[in-house]
Amino acid sequence: MAMKSAAASAVRAFTSSAPSSVLARGLHASSDTKKIVAVTYTANEYASMNPNFVGCVENALGMREWLESNGHQYIVTSDKEGPDCELEKHIPDLHVLITTPFHPAYVTAERIKKAKNLKLLLTAGVGSDHIDLKAAADAGLTVAEVTGSNVVSVAEDELMRILILVRNFLPGHHQVINGDWNVAAVSHRAYDLEGKTVGTVGAGRIGRLLLQRLKPFNCNLLYHDRIKMDPELENQTGAKFEEDLDEMLSKCDIIVINTPLTEKTKGMFDKERIAKLKKGVLIVNNARGAIMDTQAVADACSSGHIAGYSGDVWYPQPAPKDHPWRYMPNQAMTPHVSGTTIDAQLRYAAGVKDMLDRYFKGEDFPQQNYIVKDGELASQYR
Amino acid sequence: MAMKSAAASAVRAFTSSAPSSVLARGLHASSDTKKIVAVTYTANEYASMNPNFVGCVENALGMREWLESNGHQYIVTSDKEGPDCELEKHIPDLHVLITTPFHPAYVTAERIKKAKNLKLLLTAGVGSDHIDLKAAADAGLTVAEVTGSNVVSVAEDELMRILILVRNFLPGHHQVINGDWNVAAVSHRAYDLEGKTVGTVGAGRIGRLLLQRLKPFNCNLLYHDRIKMDPELENQTGAKFEEDLDEMLSKCDIIVINTPLTEKTKGMFDKERIAKLKKGVLIVNNARGAIMDTQAVADACSSGHIAGYSGDVWYPQPAPKDHPWRYMPNQAMTPHVSGTTIDAQLRYAAGVKDMLDRYFKGEDFPQQNYIVKDGELASQYR
Numbered sequence: 001m002a003m004k005s006a007a008a009s010a011v012r013a014f015t016s017s018a019p020s021s022v023l024a025r026g027l028h029a030s031s032d033t034k035k036i037v038a039v040t041y042t043a044n045e046y047a048s049m050n051p052n053f054v055g056c057v058e059n060a061l062g063m064r065e066w067l068e069s070n071g072h073q074y075i076v077t078s079d080k081e082g083p084d085c086e087l088e089k090h091i092p093d094l095h096v097l098i099t100t101p102f103h104p105a106y107v108t109a110e111r112i113k114k115a116k117n118l119k120l121l122l123t124a125g126v127g128s129d130h131i132d133l134k135a136a137a138d139a140g141l142t143v144a145e146v147t148g149s150n151v152v153s154v155a156e157d158e159l160m161r162i163l164i165l166v167r168n169f170l171p172g173h174h175q176v177i178n179g180d181w182n183v184a185a186v187s188h189r190a191y192d193l194e195g196k197t198v199g200t201v202g203a204g205r206i207g208r209l210l211l212q213r214l215k216p217f218n219c220n221l222l223y224h225d226r227i228k229m230d231p232e233l234e235n236q237t238g239a240k241f242e243e244d245l246d247e248m249l250s251k252c253d254i255i256v257i258n259t260p261l262t263e264k265t266k267g268m269f270d271k272e273r274i275a276k277l278k279k280g281v282l283i284v285n286n287a288r289g290a291i292m293d294t295q296a297v298a299d300a301c302s303s304g305h306i307a308g309y310s311g312d313v314w315y316p317q318p319a320p321k322d323h324p325w326r327y328m329p330n331q332a333m334t335p336h337v338s339g340t341t342i343d344a345q346l347r348y349a350a351g352v353k354d355m356l357d358r359y360f361k362g363e364d365f366p367q368q369n370y371i372v373k374d375g376e377l378a379s380q381y382r
Numbered sequence: 383m384a385m386k387s388a389a390a391s392a393v394r395a396f397t398s399s400a401p402s403s404v405l406a407r408g409l410h411a412s413s414d415t416k417k418i419v420a421v422t423y424t425a426n427e428y429a430s431m432n433p434n435f436v437g438c439v440e441n442a443l444g445m446r447e448w449l450e451s452n453g454h455q456y457i458v459t460s461d462k463e464g465p466d467c468e469l470e471k472h473i474p475d476l477h478v479l480i481t482t483p484f485h486p487a488y489v490t491a492e493r494i495k496k497a498k499n500l501k502l503l504l505t506a507g508v509g510s511d512h513i514d515l516k517a518a519a520d521a522g523l524t525v526a527e528v529t530g531s532n533v534v535s536v537a538e539d540e541l542m543r544i545l546i547l548v549r550n551f552l553p554g555h556h557q558v559i560n561g562d563w564n565v566a567a568v569s570h571r572a573y574d575l576e577g578k579t580v581g582t583v584g585a586g587r588i589g590r591l592l593l594q595r596l597k598p599f600n601c602n603l604l605y606h607d608r609i610k611m612d613p614e615l616e617n618q619t620g621a622k623f624e625e626d627l628d629e630m631l632s633k634c635d636i637i638v639i640n641t642p643l644t645e646k647t648k649g650m651f652d653k654e655r656i657a658k659l660k661k662g663v664l665i666v667n668n669a670r671g672a673i674m675d676t677q678a679v680a681d682a683c684s685s686g687h688i689a690g691y692s693g694d695v696w697y698p699q700p701a702p703k704d705h706p707w708r709y710m711p712n713q714a715m716t717p718h719v720s721g722t723t724i725d726a727q728l729r730y731a732a733g734v735k736d737m738l739d740r741y742f743k744g745e746d747f748p749q750q751n752y753i754v755k756d757g758e759l760a761s762q763y764r
Contacts, residue, residue: 043566053570102565153574156599157549163542164551167723172694172716173552176708181700181717183484184425188435192535192725213598217538312554318563326558334554335563341549343574 033071035117036356037090038098039105040124042078055345061098061124062349063356070360080105096120096359098352102336104130104317112139121372122355124348125339126150128371129261129288133381136372143372144365146351148205150339154286155209157312157338158256162214164332165282165308166193166254189307194218199252201245201268202259202287203229204380210256211237224248246276254282257311260380261288271296274305285311286338298324301331312338415453417499418738419472420480421487422506424460437727443480443506444731445738452742462487478502478741480734484722486512486699494521503754504737506730507721508532510753511643511670515763518754525754526747528733530587532721536668537591539694539720540638544596546714547664547690548575548636571689576600581634583627583650584641584669585611586762592638593619606630628658636664639693642762643670653678656687667693668720680706683713694720 043056054062060076067074075094079086080103087105091114099105100123107121112135121131123145136143164170168190175182198214199222200207208229211221214237221239228234228241242248249255255277259265269283270293283306285292294315300306310332314323317336325333355365371378425438436444442458449456457476461468462485469487473496481487482505489503494517503513505527518525546552550572557564580596581604582589590611593603596619603621610616610623624630631637637659641647651665652675665688667674676697682688692714696705699718707715737747753760 041565041569043570046566046570050570053566055569056566102569152576156545156575160542160545160549160551163538164546167539167542167720169542169546169716170555172719173714175717176701176713176715179703179708183423183717183719183722184428184435184438186717186719187423187437187484187722187724187727188425188428188432190719190723192723193538194534194725216595216597319558321561326561331558332555333558334551335557335565335568337554337565337568337572338549340565340569341572341574342569343576345569 032360033073034095034360035073035090035093036067036075036096036098037087037094038074038076038124039080039087039103040076040078040098040100041103050342052342052346054349055100055102055124055340061352063353066353067356078103091115091118093117096122096356098122098124099130100124100340100348101127101130102317102340106316107131107136109135112136112141120144120359122352123371124352125344126154127260127288128381129290131371133372133377137375137377140375141372142370144355144369145371146348146355147366147368149348149351150341150344151205151209153341153344154206154338155213158206158210158258158284158286159213161284161286161310161332162198162254162256162282163193165284165310165330166191166196168308170332193254196220196253197222197251198254198256199223199242199248200239200256200258201249202257203239204258206286207256207258208233208237210258211239222248222251246273249273249277251278252281253278254284257283257285257287257291259287259291261290262381265291267291267293269293269297271299274300277305279305280307282306282308283310285309286313287311289313289315289317294324298328301328306330308332312336414742415455416477416742417455417472417475418449418457418478418480419469419476420456420458420506421462421469421485422458422460422480422482423485432724434724434728436731437482437484437506437722443734445735448735449738460485473497473500475499478504478738480504480506481512482506482722482730483509483512484699484718488698489513489518491517494518494523502526502741504734505753506734507726508536508730509642509670510763511672513753515754515759519757519759522757523754524752526737526751527753528730528737529748529750531730531733532723532726533587533591535723535726536588536720537595540588540592540640540666540668541595543666543668543692543714544580544636544638544664545575547666547692547712548573548578550690552714575636578602578635579604579633580636580638581605581624581630582621582638582640583631584639585621586640588668589638589640590615590619592640593621604630604633628655631655631659633660634663635660636666639665639667639669639673641669641673643672644763647673649673649675651675651679653681656682659687661687662689663687664690665692667691668695669693671695671697671699676706680710683710688712690714694718 043058047056047058057076057078077086095117109132121143126145128145168186172186197220201224203223203225222242223239224242224245268291274296301309308330312334422439425440429438429440439458439460459468473493477499491514503525508527510527550568554568579602583606585605585607604624605621606624606627650673656678683691690712694716
């Protein structure tokens with residue numbers, strides 16, 4: 001791809017720490033070596049196709065040489081489920097567990113209890129809901145993620161999905177590959193985005209980036225969040241704050257989910273709430289699958305109440321072959337990929353390396369990265 | 383769809399003429415009735431699914447009642463090819479021929495010669511290259527289109543296609559519908575748009591709208607055109623003017639085609655020019671298929687020199703079942719749909735009606751609509 005060098009330079013701009021390989025040398029003298037386990041997705045034949053493809057098992061977040069030359073043990077696997085999996089074998093004696101939302105190792109209370117040496121849970125990416133955060137806090141662990149590392153990636157992807165749904169892209173593409181040509185079958189339900197009402201549930205880092213990118217499309221932009229944005233950003237995007245979630249939702253032609261998965265947001269879009277949405281609403285959800293009631297979404301797509309649903313998040317992941325979202329009409333789903341572009345991988349790999357380096361040296365992480373610190377959850381998870 | 387009323391209000395904003403049904407009454411008294419033929423796409427079962435779906439044969443651009451109640455004969459058909467087609471039957475005595483780029487009736491010199499009563503060719507949409515404009519000019523005809531009617535629709539669609547290619551959307555979606563899950567197969571070649579170099583060949587109405595929408599994505603934006611944009615717009619989008627086409631193309635990660643099809647641009651992207659592009663370039667072309675050398679594009683997609691190609695324009699249209707773009711790798715093609723959203727249909731139907739109304743009353747059209755006037759071609763086609 002022509003973009004390789006652009007991606008590499010983006011990561012240099014993102015991570016401001018000094019080269020960790022230099023800083024870490026001091027540690028090499030120490031005998032305090034750690035067992036570090038990372039769980040991510042396997043790439044097989046794809047692993048060697050791109051030198052910047054650091055996010056897969058084979059390329060080990062680009063840290064193998066650095067960790068091993070400093071005496072640490074480093075295991076990377078995708079085998080994360082069931083009592084006999086590779087991850088389970090290392091639970092009793094690992095010190096650091098690195099996970100990723102794209103191929104989530106579910107870090108349950110039971111696993112935490114078994115992990116007697118565990119001190120640090122790092123998320124390569126953003127979103128640590130696959131970890132039982134309360135159990136982690138109770139056990140005195142630190143949980144941190146690479147805040148900001150892929151927010152641009154996800155926001156761009158959301159705008160793509162909005163357009164794919166509004167323009168009714170997929171039926172046209174499928175005509176092409178099936179040898180057909182039927183303009184009407186696409187155009188009878190294809191629209192401009194201009195002039196439509198788009199609401200985001202949550203206007204944190206990703207939601208704000210989405211609103212900024214939506215600005216030139218001349219939509220009516222709405223957002224619901226716990227707190228109002230600062231007036232400058234509100235002014236810049238033209239988005240209107242909606243204090244009442246359901247009041248906002250009832251106005252939306254297009255709804256985008258940009259809220260973390262918490263006890264409060266789990267199953268937030270159930271049958272009753274979906275029934276109150278505009279008939280023909282489009283929904284984009286790159287946040288977390290479990291924010292939706294799975295069957296309620298599938299039923300509303302089948303009835304046409306939801307005219308299109310697109311996202312890359314499912315529960316569980318990988319999605320089983322019989323997950324109803326694979327088969328419902330008017331879906332534009334993908335596996336969990338929006339936050340794991342090559343650019344994002346380079347940034348979150350650099351962020352994980354930076355935090356490990358600080359951990360070895362007994363230094364604090366960047367404050368915004370903490371999800372659980374000193375037994376306390378970050379505000380968005382409370 | 384929830385967007386029905388939004389679409390209808392958009393068209394009210396677009397067409398500023400007084401309601402034609404009122405203005406046209408005077409004409410009803412006159413005996414000067416016309417035979418008007420429109421060629422567009424058939425909708426069959428889709429025709430009745432959306433009250434705003436005016437662009438299909440069945441819904442006749444929403445003008446049947448108006449034209450017939452004023453004594454005109456109005457024929458709408460999709461049957462446009464070969465000596466025995468419906469269109470051919472009416473060529474000898476029609477006065478006005480309405481065509482559309484989405485299902486183009488190829489108005490050849492031969493057809494123009496046969497059309498003894500023909501005075502006016504109206505394009506429902508934008509782009510009249512399916513008409514032999516020189517022959518039309520020589521025959522003293524007027525050719526006009528609904529300038530501006532779907533430029534927003536096309537620009538939005540281009541941005542969608544850029545993202546679909548950059549993010550490698552389709553392989554992930556196909557995994558979902560095939561029951562698979564393989565993040566690496568997508569993410570090893572998925573990128574952020576941020577930081578990439580995007581160049582548009584042509585920065586007319588559509589190109590400028592695209593640049594405005596690309597602005598918040600923090601790309602390096604380039605454009606090539608015959609003329610430099612006014613400094614205010616250039617400043618607003620941050621796009622840099624490139625006088626030399628090939629010099630610009632060699633810098634681009636992503637190329638978007640936004641130039642009309644003319645003798646100069648026909649086959650512009652041939653084997654030699656494509657060979658000079660960056661390896662791994664992405665190309666979006668919603669302009670016209672014939673700007674590309676069909677086989678050269680297919681070969682470069684197969685070799686990987688072009689890493690992705692997306693567009694909705696082909697030559698000829700409908701695309702035959704054996705068109706190579708249907709089968710080349712990394713394509714994100716659709717039939718010709720980007721400019722025929724429901725919103726666009728309402729606008730170009732209103733624009734055609736407005737021009738017919740002015741024609742009946744002997745009034746001029748909006749100046750920017752003329753493609754051939756008094757035997758002279760509009761500047762972009764010269």
